[in-house]
Amino acid sequence: MAKFLNTSNISSAISDVIVKAKEYIVIMSPYLKLRPLLIQRLRTAGNKNVDIHFIIGKEKPSEDEIKQLRTIKNLEISYYQELHAKCYLNEKTAIIASMNLYEYSELNNREMGILVNREKKEDEELYNEIFEECNDIHDHSAEFYKKFTFVKTTHCISCKASRGLTSWQPYCTICYTNWVNDGKPNNRVETYCNKCGNKRNGITYSKPICYDCKSIN
DSSP states (O other): OOEEEOHHHHHHHHHHHHHTOSSEEEEEESSEEOOHHHHHHHHHHHHTTOEEEEEEOSSOOOHHHHHHHTTSSSEEEEEOTTOOOOEEEESSEEEEESOOEEHHHHHHOOOOEEEEETTSHHHHHHHHHHHHHHHHHHHTSEEEEEEOOSOOOEEOTTTOOEESOBTTBOSOHHHHHHHHHTTOOTTOOEEEOTTTOOEEEEEOSSOOSOHHHHHHO
């Protein structure tokens, strides 16, 4: 069951999303002004080969903010003008909250949010819906900055094509189009692990990494 978060809980939960990520981090916030501690934690995640995706709107980052963000490896920043949603997730946890990733909000505002744990059966479908909406916004965003330091050999979960893919988008272009035309079934069983490329059971759009590869992390 989704967990309620107050202001201080939100800040702590966002920090956990970053620290505990093994595959990807998605940070969606119209306004962006990161505390030094979050910058440090994002650097650590990037150094561990975690894909980091920022989706921002309303205001583009200042030159000083871009300078800070450029110290983070494995980072993509996308811009979506109409963005008003605030969402923070990794491969296991999603947070939807009223709080922007903005230091002023944390220190001065009363905020509320919910935390969804993908590993709890009752939360899995809700996590998948959040994931898919974030992915759709990402697909309609304009790329603002990209710096993937680590060259990854990953695989389409449907046809095994080796491309510059991530677990954030585990299909190649052709298979992704087919998946969309089929109605975006999150739980359709596919064939190949996104990471190792081997045939594995239980591979889906929302669970593209096999158990063995997760265990390595």
